[in-house]
Amino acid sequence: MIYPAWLNQIGDRNPQLLREWRGRLQIRSFLVTLGLVVLGEILFATSYINRLPGPDRSYSAFCLNGYSPNCLIDWDGWWLSMFRDLNWLMPFVIFLPGIYGLITDINQEQQKGTLNFLRLSPRSSQNILLGKLLGVPSLPYLALLVAFPLHAYVSSHVPNGLAFLISYYAVFGLTGAVLFTAALFIGFTGRGGQNSPVAWVSGNALAGLALAGIFVIPSLWTWNSVTVWNFFPQFLTTWNDGPASRVDWFTIPINRNPFLAHLFTLSNLAIMTFLLWRILQRSFRNPKTTLISKRQSYGLVGYITVLMVGFAMQSDYVTGKLSQDYWLGITSLLISVMTFAFLPLLLSLSTPRQMALDWLQSRKATAFQYREQTGRWPSSWRKAAVADLIWGDKSPGITAIAINLLLVIIALILPLSFVETFDRFRAILGLGIGVALVLIYGLIVQWMLLLQTPKRIIWAVGSLSFAVLFPPLAAFIMVIGDNDSILAKFLMLFSPGFWTILASDRGLSTNLGVIALIIQWILIFGLGNALWLRYRQLSQALQYSDSAP
């Protein structure tokens, strides 16, 4: 087949993109997409035309003079309402099919085994993934192209419509980059192999779709409506209360200045895309490793921590200084979120059994080799082991989890010094419990991933779920019988919701908190020791010997 010169050039630069276009932009699917979008637009416009007053509809929401036979049509309101609906509809119409398409495409390639061909090709992972990112959602991109004229036309009928449209598509583009990169990554998590800690996610396409449709897109658009589009409140909400209240980041108001608001949102979307892109590239190049590297986890946790601490530092309305009340509430939220955020991180960082064995084997072989050459064991053995535990991809993940926790603690303790009215002891106690819980969860996950059973991922997820859910469930049952059960409160200190007890229940003796903390740290030492023994057992069981073959 002969391609036009420009397409041929694109194909030479990015063969994957040409392959995806060729596979997807068939005349039939092209016409179906075109037809569906045009039909959708006609239905959308018709529904709005039908809402205008007519001979058989004397009442309309768009009558300036209310219920009146001689209705004065509120054309401004009509166009605005249409524009508002389009602003909300567009991300769902474009992003959801794109996300679903990307996840299923990667799943299919993995099932067929064709993804290995791409990995073996001399093209860079960047080139291939970019081809996927631009090519797989070709039909949603086409839909966007067809839908844009109506959006632009409607925007021309509302005041400041054009300025909003520019801002809208800047945010839209970067949001798409984040969501589509994340979709590709979710596709890679359903690898189906035993080595992937989250390979149990079989319906990952549907899960990704539900997550984006129910949570991510509505949250992002709500966030945008109070920050970056705070200057056009009427284009997204019907509240008509004027701009939203002030949102600070490190006490800097980020929704009071259009430039700052755009800078903040767009740069954060760009950082998220960059981080996800790096994680994705690694996942593509090396599908049998942990989902994220230790180095990437430090970057990711560092970024999320700075972002969260920044939001915890809001200024007081009256004094303009750091708000003590805000700090209290948001810090408690922050600690709980961090505890929950660490759960997926534990699964992403913990090394599966095969990788642990490879690591042990490799270390053993290197040591034997050194001894064969020099007659003694390497002296830098321990030093190398520490560096490996911090940075190495195959070493156990628990050290990296501890380092990530350290990052969070530093970030939380630093602003604690600004708080005057806060019970510092309780705050430190809370931090200690949070750290202990994450370490306990991490040790359980790592332990389970070393089991010999092929269903070790299910065991890891099951045990983690049990550890997270059992204490609050047991506490809940106890509360039914005794509303003020001390044991129930004590049990809650072993769950991610511990902060609700520490922050709200002033009646709870801090001694009880200290006892919980001591028990948790005893558990950590016990589990840590057991894990170390497990590694030793595995190391001894390896078939490697220093005898000649």
Added chain:
Amino acid sequence: MLLITRSLTKQFDRKLALDRVNLELRQGDVYGLIGPNGAGKTTLLRLLALVDEPTTGDIFLDGVPLRYGEHLPELKRRLGFLPDDFPLYEDLTVWFYLDYIGRLQYLTEPDRSQRIQEVLALVELESKQQSVIGTLSRGMRQRLSLAQAILHKPSLLLLDEPVSGLDPLARSQFRRIIKQLQASGMTILISSHILSDLEDFCTAIGIMEQGRLVESSVLSDLYNRLSSQHLLISVVDDLEKLQRFLVDRPEVTGIEIASDRTLKFTFAGNETDRVALLRTIVNADIAVTEFYTTQENLESIFLKMDYQRTS
């Protein structure tokens, strides 16, 4: 040496799939890898093709280390791989598939189209270039997979059980293609269960067992060392004279009477020695009617070695 592996090891859980394999391939070698199921042949090929990561050990291609997970465009362009399950894109036509592979391998027009024509002719799929891959037979798909592996003229071609599941005609077709590639100077590492095929075109053989490369040598050396040669000599009438004549010769063992006029024995010598033997017999005035040599083939050697090791 084109390819060198040093102590290549792969451990799957507690099973040592590959145990310190040291392999060396010279430019132009056609190296046959044989061994029972589970011996580690596929694992070795997957490590060499960078599909899997070795637990320990190194691979060097022309002296440059090949490392899993790294972006090595120059080295990857020198590798061609045909896995045993040969996955293909069912929805593409033969031509577009090869065009796509060619672009991935940085081939540009007009060389790309020309090269696609060449490989299609080589694998005898010229008439199928506009067919959708999903409609091709197993033999055709196998040949198409081979076409994608050789499209960019790799210096090292890795073939994992390329003829398994093919009918005799398709196997013979495949053999012919490999011989043509061999003639073009391509270095080939091929694993197969069908030893008679390997015997036909391999220059060197490696025998794998329980993850170890237990034997690796040039085919002629292997025959000289491990293959027994049987001679059958028929005479007009004086069988006893022939037997007396042979019994003292050091290179002759295991003499047995095959029929009333034929002797069968094992002969430890090469072609020149055989000529010398025949000449001596004739000079000794023994009337020879037939002189016939049989050599143990690769399959017999393999079975014998396997027996030796497992016993």
